[in-house]
Amino acid sequence: MHPADLGIREASRLLRARALSASELVQACLQRIGERDGRHSFDGDAASINAFVRVYDEDALAAARDLPPPDDAAPLRGIPIGLKDLYAGAGKPLTASSRILQERPQRDCAVWAGLKRAGMILLGHLHTHEFAAGGTTDQVGNPWALERSAGGSSGGSAAALAACMLPAATGTDTAGSLRIPSAFCGTSAFKPTRGLLSTRGLVPLAFSLDHPGPMARSIEDCAALLAALVPLRASALRLKGARLALSPRADVRPLDADTAAGLQATLDALRRAGAQIVEAPRVAAPLDVFDDYGLVLHADIDSWHRRFADRRSEYRPSLREWVERAAAPGASAQDYAAAQARRIALAEAWDDAFDEARLDALVEPTVPSVAWRRGEGYAHAGSDLDLIAFTHYWNWAETPVAALPVGLGAASGLPVGVSLIGRRGRDAELLALAAQLQRELGVPRLGARP
16 A cells, blocks of 8 residues: 555554654655645646645655654654644744735644644645635545535645545634535544634634544544544443434435435444434424524624735635625624523533433534535635535534545445534544444545546
C-alpha cells in the first residue's frame, strides 16, 4: 500500500515498527498532493481538487526529520495533518479562504497546539467556504467527481482525505460543516459535545454555535485525534443490545433515492449487529429551531464582522449578503437572550429524553442527497440551506454527532452519509457505536488515480 493511503492507526503501527519513517510518510503525502490536488487557487478550477490553500512542504519535512517513532504516550507522533483555514498556526498565514483576512498569528490555536504536542506534523491549510459561512466549498472539487461539490464548509479537509493526500484533518461545525463534506466525500467526522474542544484561536463564524472537530477516513481515526486532545474513557458499549432510534427529525426533508436507500441500509446493518431499533423518544422541546438558530447566527456573525464594515465589497457575493443581513436592524439583546435561554432548555430536554428512553443514539441522514453540482454556493446567501436541514439542529442542541459513509449510491455512484447522534457528554460511547457500525458498513475508497 502506498504510504499516503494509510489511515492514522495503520501509519502509527508502521511508524512504531520502524517499517516507515515520519519523513517517508510526509514525503509520500506531499507527492500525492502534487499528483492529485491540481492548481492551488482562490477560486479553483474545473480540473483541480484544490483542497489546499497553502502547503508547508519544507516545514513539514523539517519537522519530520529525526523525529522518533511513536510510542504509547504519543501514538500520533509523526502523523501528518491538515488544518482548516480557520485554525491559527503560529507564524503561518491565516485567511479563512477569503481575500479580506490576511493574518499571521503569533500562537497556535488550542486544538492545533494539542495535536502538535502529540507529535503531529502540519502539511498545510485546507480550503473552507469563505469564513465557513456555507454548506459548500465551491473552489474545491469533489474527488469522486470534480464537477460535484465537496460540501462545506470544511470542504478542503474532506476532499484531501477522500483523495488520500493525508490521513488526518480538522474542521469546524456551526450548522453542519464537519458532517456535510464528510457525507459528500465519503469520509468520517465527529462533532463533539459543545465545549469539549476549545475554540480559542479559531476564526469564528458564530462563536456560540461553533464546534471544532476531527476529520479522517474512519471514525476510529477520528477517535484517535480526539483522544489526543481530551481524556476519553474507554467505552464497553456494544451495538449488540444497544438501543437506537430513527430520529424524529428524519423526515424534515425528502431524501433522494440513494440517501433513502443508505438510511435503510444503516438500519439493516444495526439490526444485523444486534442493536435494538426502538421508538423515537418523546422530547419536551421543539423539533424546528430555525428562527431561534437564525437569530443567534446573525447576531454572532455581525459581532465579529463589524471590523470589516468598510471592506464588504471584498467578500464573495453570498457572504456579503449574509453579513449585510446580519448587520441590518433586527432582534434586540432581550430577543437574543431569550433565544439562548430556549436553547439551554432544549438541550436539557434532550438530555432527559435520552436518559428516560435509555437511548444510546439516534440515526439520521446527514444530508438529503448525494453531492450537488459545484457552482451555487457563492451566488446568494442561503442558496445551500437544504444542506443544513438535518445538521443545524444538533449544533443548537449541543449533542455529539458521528458522521460516516454508508457506501456508494446505486443510482449516482457517489458517497452517501449517515449520522449517529448521542447524548451530551457521552462522546466516547457514541464513538464506540459509530466505529462498530462502520465495521459493518465499510469505508468507500477511490480507485487508484494518477
